[in-house]
Amino acid sequence: MAIPGYDSSSVAEYTLEQAGARVELVAGVVPDAFGLAKSGREPPVDALGDPVDLVACEELKAIEAVRIALVYDPSRLPPGASPTDVAVAVDADDGWEPLESTVDLGETTVTAVLNDRPPGTTVVAGYDDTDGESGNSAT
Structure with missing residues (x-):
């Protein structure tokens, strides 16, 4: 599924099936090294999946989505x-x-769409209890 509002021919797609992760992006420069990898980082206590690293994310230039x-x-x-x-x-x-x-x-997926690179290079699906009392939330 392409990013809404963008021509699918301008969207670069990356999938890491064993972790159930997919990244699509529109950027002026996408380095050959960009991709997804299972992370070695410890997931937060309320993670609902395995953490995934966005490899070479800092090298993306002119990011639109x-x-x-x-x-x-x-x-x-x-x-x-x-x-x-x-x-x-x-x-x-x-x-x-x-x-x-x-x-x-239905698909048990969670999706975020940004107009810039994320504030970090490791992502995970997590329980979002920001309205709750817990201080141990992943989110």
């Missing part, structure tokens, strides 16, 4: 949690930061 889609495991949601309280989280300088995300309950 980035779409990150991750598969998540709804059985890992805490008891009583809403199945829509899921977000793509990025391991930023000050911890895991949730991105504005859309959940597809």
